[in-house]
Amino acid sequence: MTFVQIIDCKTDRLDEMNRLMDRWVEATQGKRTATHSMVGRDRADSTHVVEIVEFPSYEEAMENSKLPETNRIFQELTALCDGEPTFTDVDVLRDEQLNKIVVRRFVDEVIDKGNVNAADELCTADYREHDPGLSTYDADLERSKAENKEIIDAFQPTCTIDTLIAEGDTVCLRMSFRGRHVGAFKGMEPTHRDVSGTGHATFRCEGGKIAESWWNLDDLGLMRQLGVVEV
CATH class of the missing domain: 3.10.450.50 (Nuclear Transport Factor 2; Chain: A,)
Structure with missing residues (x-):
């Protein structure tokens, strides 16, 4: 079952966050199990940023979280945010393209x-x-x-x-x-x-x-x- 992780955070350092995401993609090339990543900003609150990461399954998402590169990038992400990011774990029940x-x-x-x-x-x-x-x-x-x-x-x-x-x-x-x-x-x-x-x-x-x-x-x-x- 497709699994999606939604990461909510507060930051006004979006450019630095984008560069951090670029480094994560490069560092995990050939290792990561994530298949799709999307970052969006709340139109009503420019400091509210949401990242949506898709995986083939929950189990593969857990494998991805064990990568040392993922943990390092998360620590750097937290440093860019006002407080620690929150996570919502979602099993995809319907996916209409x-x-x-x-x-x-x-x-x-x-x-x-x-x-x-x-x-x-x-x-x-x-x-x-x-x-x-x-x-x-x-x-x-x-x-x-x-x-x-x-x-x-x-x-x-x-x-x-x-x-x-x-x-x-x-x-x-x-x-x-x-x-x-x-x-x-x-x-x-x-x-x-x-x-x-x-x-x-x-x-x-x-x-x-x-x-x-x-x-x-x-x-x-x-x-x-x-x-x-x-x-």
Whole structure:
């Protein structure tokens, strides 16, 4: 179970604290078990600083606390604070990464279910899609829907999400797909051949919707499977 430690302290020496955190990251490289650290300042009280540190489990957090570097940095942190920092130990019961959810819905509803109009809800009005397989590398929402509908109707693909990683407003997708060439595609009549491939996509999210995407699919592999090109 993911474990989070919340450290509350009072200090007006935030710059020194940031430098101290940089030294801790450097000193524990290759040793620490923490996977994510975030420092924030209370808007209502500029001396109230909160650090949130994430670990894969409580047990690994305890291993991290045993590092001599961690103890030394804590002593230096305490010296920067008005009083000793307080700790809150939290077992994470639910972790919703909302940008990943909208990307999963896009894959499920637009690609797997073939409902390209779902993009109206999932994407911003000024959405832009960058895909070398489309007629332009800067397709707006309506053009991307129209051209993607041709692809979906032609191959009726199903997509498997192999990896989905989110950081900030960016979500990266590694996927594999399977389908059958049952409809006209770029002037080619259906071959009824089974096709499969892999691809990567990167999404930029804004306000809970997808604002921009970049796609890289194995188009050459697809053309080989259709018998259009030989390598």
